[in-house]
Amino acid sequence: MNILKVPALRIKQGSNRYLYSAAINGKLISEIASISRIRRHDTLLDGYQRPEVSSHITEIKNYIDSENPLIPNAIVIAFDKTVTFESITDESDHGYLNIPYCNEQDIIPGFVVDGQQRSAALREAENSDFVMPVSAFIASSVEEQREQFMLVNSTKPLPKGLLFELAPHTSTRLSSSLQKKKFPYEILERLNFDSDSPFHGKINTPTNPDGVVKDNSILKMIESSLSDGALYRFRDPATGRGDIDKMVDLLVNYWLAVRDTWEDQWDKKPRDSRLLHGVGIMSLGALMDAISDRHYQHEIPSYDQFYEDLQKIVEYCKWDHGFWNFGQNDQRKWNDLQNTSKDIQLLLNYLVGRYLRSA
Structure with missing residues (x-):
């Protein structure tokens, strides 16, 4: 199992919830976080993302490959409990996120909650040096990931049916x-x-x-x-x-x-x-x-x-x-x-x- 170790800032929200702010090479995001598109197995709902929009992805990809791109909006990723935060010191909120990836079970530890088209564009872009801001949290369940997706997107023009x-x-x-x-x-x-x-x-x-x-x-x-x-x-x-x-x-x-x-x-x-x-x-x-x-x-x-x-x-x-x-x-x-x-x-x-x- 490989471990991606990235510098991160831990931000406490609520009584015992933490948000992690980091910067990750765009090409690595698809290796540590997948896009869970909404689908059904028999009668069970699985996933929570809308389908990719190819034209929008192409536009973002072309911008990333342009001369001087800037994307300030962070991709939001929900990690499972295999991801851990390592403080520099016992009391510090500065430290590292330890993210396992490309393991033998081919299990990716994260899901993209917000920014699926940006992450797809980063995956397809020729620019291999573009660093992307990432906001991450460690979720206790798929339901929590789904809830965060809805809360993040409820003010955006998502299809009402979804x-x-x-x-x-x-x-x-x-x-x-x-x-x-x-x-x-x-x-x-x-x-x-x-x-x-x-x-x-x-x-x-x-x-x-x-x-x-x-x-x-x-x-x-x-x-x-x-x-x-x-x-x-x-x-x-x-x-x-x-x-x-x-x-x-x-x-x-x-x-x-x-x-x-x-x-x-x-x-x-x-x-x-x-x-x-x-x-x-x-x-x-x-x-x-x-x-x-x-x-x-x-x-x-x-x-x-x-x-x-x-x-x-x-x-x-x-x-x-x-x-x-x-x-x-x-x-x-x-x-x-x-x-x-x-x-x-x-x-x-x-x-x-x-x-x-x-x-």
């Missing part, structure tokens, strides 16, 4: 906007990855890019029902969470009934049918709340109850052909409906109204 998908897998207190998404996205993940869910593998997320249903549409549908719909009755107001198993059971029963009611629409992409388009997801979510209210005494309506009630509106639905008849002089071609607040409200009022009049 932050939402990471949120359920952290225990730290996030910003209020992200905190509100944790539980709804946890429900979304159950719908996306539970094998008995009709949405199994169908919801498009950063780790499931082949999904055809936008995660934001499902998330809004869940949030609306949690706020004042069918899912609200299983919610714990004190924690903002609730009985997730019952919530998922209700959602699975309903959307299985939707799938079987419009079986020929279920596998169509949103551009070819409005059933799994944002406007369809939100309006059918409101209908789920209305049907659940009618069967309130059953707590969780069964698949059969949902399926029977959905038959009452089938003739009025024009998901992939024809015209919606919203009233006198108010007809809309099926693909004129868009994922806008106005169109969503128009369609959900129509579906719920038709259902209540036929119930």
Whole structure:
């Protein structure tokens, strides 16, 4: 095992946390720290980084190879416990970071928390003498690395879907906007990855890019029902969470009934049918709340109850052909409906109204 020994300044933060400031040759960073891109193994979330952006990396590489480059922003690295700090004296905050690298197990001790594109550009640059500022900390777990990644990047223009998908897998207190998404996205993940869910593998997320249903549409549908719909009755107001198993059971029963009611629409992409388009997801979510209210005494309506009630509106639905008849002089071609607040409200009022009049 090789040990990279670099001068470092130890900075105490909090009661027992330390940050280490160092300068490391840019070519060595890829040997001591990897980029953990977000992915899934079965249903388990792994990693936390976004994919590299090749055009941005090329721009940084060209700058590093220019005549007089200067990059003042430090790369942030989370090391595991194999990395140690060695003080010059017992009481000094000046010393050395001892970083193992290129060991026999090919285990890299660090992960890049912030600066993945800079580290990639340094790896590809011809300039072999460029020294990069590094801020490092020693993490106790992968979860801590993930939390630091979110805290560092929460004020930057990261894709919201990536932050939402990471949120359920952290225990730290996030910003209020992200905190509100944790539980709804946890429900979304159950719908996306539970094998008995009709949405199994169908919801498009950063780790499931082949999904055809936008995660934001499902998330809004869940949030609306949690706020004042069918899912609200299983919610714990004190924690903002609730009985997730019952919530998922209700959602699975309903959307299985939707799938079987419009079986020929279920596998169509949103551009070819409005059933799994944002406007369809939100309006059918409101209908789920209305049907659940009618069967309130059953707590969780069964698949059969949902399926029977959905038959009452089938003739009025024009998901992939024809015209919606919203009233006198108010007809809309099926693909004129868009994922806008106005169109969503128009369609959900129509579906719920038709259902209540036929119930």
